[in-house]
Amino acid sequence: MHNENQFQATDSPAELAPAEATAAKSLSEEAAASRRDPALAAVNISKSIGSRLILDNVSVSLARGELKVVIGPSGAGKSTFLQCINGLIPPDTGQVFLEGQSLNMRNKHELRLFRQQVGMIFQDFNLFDHLTALDNVAIALRKVRGMSRQDSEARAMSELERVGLANRARLYPAELSGGQTQRVAFARALAMDPKVLLLDEPTSALDPELVGEVLEVIRYLAKGGMTMLMATHQMDFARALAHEILFMEHGRVIESGSPAELLAAGSGTRTLDFCSRLDLEL
Amino acid sequence: MEIDFLLERILPALNRGVWVTIQLIIPSMLLGFAGGVVLGALRAFGPRWLRRIGDAYTTVIRGVPLIIQLFILYNALPKLGIYLDGFAAAVLGFIMCSAAYHSEYIRGALLSIRQGQLKAAQALGFDKTSMLVSIVIPQALRRALPGCGNEFIYLIKYSSLAYMTTCVDLTSEAMKLAAYTYRFTEIFLVCGVYYLILTSLAAWALNRLEKLAYIPGFGKAK
Amino acid sequence: MQEVIFTIYESLPYILGGCLVTLACVSVALLIGLTLGVPLAVGQVYGAAPLRFFISTYVWFFRGCPLLVQLYIFFYGIFWPLFELSALASSCIVLGLTSAAYQSQIFRGAIEAIPQGQLKAARALGLRDSNGIGFIVLPQAMRLAIPGWSNEFSILLKDSALIYLLGASDTMARIHQMATTTNMHFAFSLLAGVIYFVITLVGLKLLRGLEQKIHIPGYQKA
Structure with missing residues (x-):
């Protein structure tokens, strides 16, 4: 019952080395074209809060197995953009497509079905405080998928094993380290067999020494061909694994392109400028 | 104190009374708590005008001694053409009062649930009902338990004010x-022992309940 | 209607005189509660086992037994027969003893909330424990305790409405008396509600002011 095929897509561009990133991009474009519909597309998303324009016509399209990274200064609208895609923040205008199917966010039932197929990882983990790690993973399987207690726990256990936390299954969120908490959150999202994962700065609330274990999980997923859209400040990681980087500022995508294009020394891009300042700060 | 007086006069009277007290407390406890949950939920998430009314109600109830509330209730209802016996008037007063106090804890508990968890539940595709049942209520009840538990114990003690409505409870x-x-001293000493037994039993039961509901690290700031 | 307003107007000076009695009683009781409550709290946190047992028993008794019953036990059992203390004086003491039990729990919570490192740092500087507790822990704990203490004021004020049962001439006694002589029960019970409500609000406002005054910048803001 495991969806292992998800992690064994051998033709996935994610397996290519960073040096071949440009090639990877054209390859992924090919793949997208051949399958016609991208796994997930968000088109012209706009959002204002009060009189402030938070998002101004932002679009993104993810082919199957693609990992795109959104970077930009805080307040650029990255988090809002991700949350607009699955309707946690309802966008004012714009459209979202999952495998070519347009999503009507007004329809609550449709929105819930969409959310079951698009997992989300939050910056501050958001595990359910009153449930053990195991129950955190199992509860949506029971309440949303309608699985039995036994099946849901078996599935939850195998997801926890996958993120290396089977021996922590009976602990409560307060008893886990930040890195472990975020890994449980990954298990929780993966248990729903998502077609796409949205990652909202998954490592930025972690102590530096705990970032590695979470990035390891993301790397593993990328290798397995999981389609992901991730906001992050981890530039080395983005450089190594992203197929495309979107640079956002003031609610707009200012630059986009492969890491090789945007981060090449002397390219003079805003992205490069931002990243060099980021490195100085860190 | 002579044993005869204790056995033949005090105990029979107080046994009669404690039975009435228990009959007063149990419906007041249950309905007061239910009322507190509704009132607390309205004060936390209701439309603004309802929140205002709920807040005002709670402030007034908390600002006026219970004995005066019973006094008003007992004197006002007949003016409105409603005739309640002493017992019913007392229970009504206790319910109105406990609901206000409980609502404080319930409201606080509901508001203290981290919004991120609700987002996480939505992101997993939970509908409103199962989010309420699986995430919000189990957490809110745990957070409200210590405060609401204290309110139950207060209710046992304040039920002694039922004498105001001529309801013949333990104290009356x-x-x-x-x-x-x-023979005030002996009688009230024994009466005190009755109340101590009731409140200690309640405290013991609540303690058990808290232990059962205990989750490591829950409710502490991270 | 006019007659009612006129009667209330006429009786106001008399009833407001009762308010002074109420306020005096509450102030004395708060003070007794404070002077006993702090040492009780310190004893319960830092004391030896027998002392801790004694204090918990004291707290258990006063928190487990209705005030009404305590008033009767102490007034008829001790204060009147042994010392011929007046109803008002006895009431102040009983309210004070009860409040001490509650206040000790407020202060205990506050003391336990102060990080252990504070007392350790004091010891490391060579302070005696009594000084470390008195000059380092308590000044911080007292600030933490103020919100709970404000609440205690409002509880005592409401509880003091019971002392008329012993014959003290407080607000409630005078309201009761006017209500019975004029047979305007409803109007006077409403008036009582308004009076207690206003005193509670004003008192809490003043205490909030005190809280601001002794606030230490940045303290307890995390």
């Missing part, structure tokens, strides 16, 4: 007997 039986025999 003691008062009646004392007025008749002039």
Whole structure:
């Protein structure tokens, strides 16, 4: 019952080395074209809060197995953009497509079905405080998928094993380290067999020494061909694994392109400028 | 104190009274708590005008001694053409009062649930009902438990004010007997023991409940 | 209607005189509660086992037994027969003893909330424990305790409405008396509600002011 095929897509561009990133991009474009519909597309998303324009016509399209990274200064609208895609923040205008199917966010039932197929990882983990790690993973399987207690726990256990936390299954969120908490959150999202994962700065609330274990999980997923859209400040990681980087500022995508294009020394891009300042700060 | 007086006069009267007290407490406890949950939920998430009304109600109830509330209730209802016996008036007063106090804890508990968890539940595709049942209520009840538990114990003690509505509870039986025999000290000492037993039992039960509901690290700031 | 307003107007000076009695009683009781409550709290946190047991028993008794019953036990059992203390004086003491039990729990919570490192740092500087507790822990704990303490004021004020049962001439006694002589029960019970409500609000406002005054910048803001 495991969806292992998800992690064994051998033709996935994610397996290519960073040096071949440009090639990877054209390859992924090919793949997208051949399958016609991208796994997930968000088109012209706009959002204002009060009189402030938070998002101004932002679009993104993810082919199957693609990992795109959104970077930009805080307040650029990255988090809002991700949350607009699955309707946690309802966008004012714009459209979202999952495998070519347009999503009507007004329809609550449709929105819930969409959310079951698009997992989300939050910056501050958001595990359910009153449930053990195991129950955190199992509860949506029971309440949303309608699985039995036994099946849901078996599935939850195998997801926890996958993120290396089977021996922590009976602990409560307060008893886990930040890195472990975020890994449980990954298990929780993966248990729903998502077609796409949205990652909202998954490592930025972690102590530096705990970032590695979470990035390891993301790397593993990328290798397995999981389609992901991730906001992050981890530039080395983005450089190594992203197929495309979107640079956002003031609610707009200012630059986009492969890491090789945007981060090449002397390219003079805003992205490069931002990243060099980021490195100085860190 | 002579044993005869204790056995033949005090205990029978107080046993009669404690039975009435228990009958007063149990419906007041249950309905007061239910009322507190509704009121607390309205004060946390209701439309603004309802929140205002709920807040005002709670402020007024908390600002006026219960004995005066019973006094008003007992004197006002007949003016509105509603005739309640002492027992019903007392229970109504206790419910109105406990609901206000409980609502404070419930409201606080509901508001203290981290919004991120609700987002996480939505992101997993939970509908409103199962989010409420699986995430919000189990957490809110745990957070409200210590405060609401204290309110139950207060209710046991404040049920002694039922004498105001001429309802003959534990305290009223003691008062009646004392007025008749002039042996205040013995009678009220024994009466005190009755209340101590009731409140200690309640405290013990609540303690058990808290232990059952205990989750490591839950409710502490991270 | 006019007659009612006129009667209330006429009786106001008399009833407001009762308010002074109420306020005096509450102030004295708060003070007794404070002077006993702090040492009780310190004893319960830092004391030896027998002392801790004694204090918990004291707290258990006063928190487990209705005030009404305590008033009767102490007034008829001790204060009147042994010392011929007036109803008002006895009431102040009983309210004070009860409040001490509650206040000790407020202060205990506050003391336990102060990080252990504070007392350790004091010891490391060579302070005696009594000084470390008195000059380092308590000044911080007292600030933490103020919100709970404000609450205690409002509880005592409401509880003091019971002392008329012993014959003290407080607000409630005078309201009761006017209500019975004029047979305007409803109007006077409403008036009582308004009076207690206003005193509670004003008192809490003043205490909030005190809280601001002794606030230490940045303290307890995390």
